[in-house]
Amino acid sequence: MPQYETIIGLEVHVQLKTDSKLFCGCSTRFGAPPNSQVCPVCLGMPGALPVMNRQAITLAVKAGLALNCNIPPMTKWDRKQYFYPDLPKGYQISQYDLPICADGFLDIDDPASEGDTRRIGLIRAHLEEDAGKSQHDETSGRNDSRIDLNRCGTPLLEIVSQPDLRSSAEAKNYLTELKLLLTHLEVSDCEMQEGSLRVDANINLHLDVDGKKIATPIVEVKNMNSFRAVERALDYEAERQYAHWEETGQTIKDAPKTTRGWDDSREQTFAQREKEESADYRYFPDPDLLPVRLPQSFIDQVRDTIQETPAQARDRLQTQHGLSAYDADVIVNQGAAILGYFESVADVSGDPKRASSWIQQDVLRTLKEQETSIEQFPIPAKRLGDLLGRVRSGDLDNNRARDVFAYLIENDTDVDSACTALGIEAVDSGEIESLCQKLLDDNPQVVQDVRGGKQQAVGRLIGQAKKVNPNANPQQVRETLLKLING
Numbered sequence: 001m002p003q004y005e006t007i008i009g010l011e012v013h014v015q016l017k018t019d020s021k022l023f024c025g026c027s028t029r030f031g032a033p034p035n036s037q038v039c040p041v042c043l044g045m046p047g048a049l050p051v052m053n054r055q056a057i058t059l060a061v062k063a064g065l066a067l068n069c070n071i072p073p074m075t076k077w078d079r080k081q082y083f084y085p086d087l088p089k090g091y092q093i094s095q096y097d098l099p100i101c102a103d104g105f106l107d108i109d110d111p112a113s114e115g116d117t118r119r120i121g122l123i124r125a126h127l128e129e130d131a132g133k134s135q136h137d138e139t140s141g142r143n144d145s146r147i148d149l150n151r152c153g154t155p156l157l158e159i160v161s162q163p164d165l166r167s168s169a170e171a172k173n174y175l176t177e178l179k180l181l182l183t184h185l186e187v188s189d190c191e192m193q194e195g196s197l198r199v200d201a202n203i204n205l206h207l208d209v210d211g212k213k214i215a216t217p218i219v220e221v222k223n224m225n226s227f228r229a230v231e232r233a234l235d236y237e238a239e240r241q242y243a244h245w246e247e248t249g250q251t252i253k254d255a256p257k258t259t260r261g262w263d264d265s266r267e268q269t270f271a272q273r274e275k276e277e278s279a280d281y282r283y284f285p286d287p288d289l290l291p292v293r294l295p296q297s298f299i300d301q302v303r304d305t306i307q308e309t310p311a312q313a314r315d316r317l318q319t320q321h322g323l324s325a326y327d328a329d330v331i332v333n334q335g336a337a338i339l340g341y342f343e344s345v346a347d348v349s350g351d352p353k354r355a356s357s358w359i360q361q362d363v364l365r366t367l368k369e370q371e372t373s374i375e376q377f378p379i380p381a382k383r384l385g386d387l388l389g390r391v392r393s394g395d396l397d398n399n400r401a402r403d404v405f406a407y408l409i410e411n412d413t414d415v416d417s418a419c420t421a422l423g424i425e426a427v428d429s430g431e432i433e434s435l436c437q438k439l440l441d442d443n444p445q446v447v448q449d450v451r452g453g454k455q456q457a458v459g460r461l462i463g464q465a466k467k468v469n470p471n472a473n474p475q476q477v478r479e480t481l482l483k484l485i486n487g
Contacts, residue, residue, distance in 0.1 A: 008166065009202045017189060021152075037150040063182060069103060076095065095126035129156075203219055348384075
């Protein structure tokens with residue numbers, strides 16, 4: 001069986017986080033009634049003229065800089081001619097030969113080698129307007145289609161990678177890192193279920209046949225609504241292309257590029273159409289829009305707004321806060337809001353590792369259970385930091401701290417009031433020592449066992465100490481028992 005290599009390039013369409021559309025003042029808010037956020041410009045009415053959205057330019061440059069792209073001193077708008085039922089003008093305003101961003105890269109985790117990274121090249125990132133959305137009703141018996149044009153004209157940044165990806169796992173890592181970067185910089189919310197991030201995957205195979213490299217025809221796969229769907233579609237398509245090559249012997253020289261859709265329920269791709277080439281789109285400069293000049297001063301101004309990328313944040317959490325690579329990755333991957341919350345908790349508590357553990361376990365679990373975000377989380381960062389600071393100092397043990405945490409989830413109060421309500425009081429060291437001495441006097445066998453080398457024997461007395469005084473810190477009790485026995 002000939003060996004083959006999977007060659008993958010991704011085209012990611014990202015809606016930019018602007019309040020209005022790319023060439024008109026209509027709202028970009030998701031979920032409005034169909035065709036309620038439209039005007040003569042985005043409806044393509046004769047005589048309606050586009051006016052450029054400056055914020056879309058700013059966000060595109062910001063994304064390009066974060067993706068290590070070159071930003072040219074000038075870019076321009078082009079008309080891409082094709083007919084879609086949900087594109088009223090019959091053409092799309094896009095960018096052809098002078099994109100706003102070019103020649104960048106994104107470093108991702110290498111799924112084949114833990115701890116290593118892979119650099120994925122980017123061909124370009126260009127601005128264009130989105131099309132509308134066709135809604136197909138196949139359940140009512142009418143089998144009709146309706147068109148919602150609210151999305152028409154929403155600013156899109158299309159990010160095109162080099163064909164540098166070699167597996168579906170790499171493709172998923174690339175998409176995960178790209179989404180994290182764009183949301184971290186607030187360039188886009190990247191909500192796939194709302195259509196603000198959409199992926200087209202180009203894939204073919206390079207086969208080694210009798211010492212010669214043979215390439216299968218390129219296929220562009222569409223209709224994928226999750227990163228997991230992208231993985232499954234690429235895995236299926238690689239197997240399908242190999243089987244098709246075995247059956248027909250067709251290579252890239254014999255067949256044009258085609259487009260296939262992804263059927264998620266059947267977990268297979270299906271043929272759609274032959275893919276158009278650039279000549280078929282009849283690009284030409286848009287006569288209604290002037291070229292855009294991007295002075296270096298403007299580019300520098302945008303660069304100054306990029307405080308930190310997710311990759312830089314991971315490195316900083318490891319060096320500044322002493323987190324492991326895994327913990328830093330988990331915190332950063334939750335997004336900028338969770339990262340900011342963690343840092344506040346770590347600063348107040350003085351215990352970054354404990355803050356990381358509690359956020360990963362208790363905070364994220366509660367957010368999932370309550371189906372809420374960190375912005376609506378009922379315990380402010382400073383309050384959780386105060387609680388964890390008391391655990392660090394020994395004033396509270398973990399179990400009692402979790403009782404306080406649960407109380408604070410339900411009650412908007414401070415840690416002192418929560419402790420009072422739960423009957424939690426500080427116990428001084430003298431009281432702990434007296435309690436431990438009495439337990440040792442009543443349990444001489446424990447003393448003998450410990451002196452005989454069985455230090456774990458004191459565990460039998462810790463439970464007794466908690467029964468006598470529920471506020472006794474188990475760790476403090478353990479240390480005091482061993483000190484009294486050995487001293």
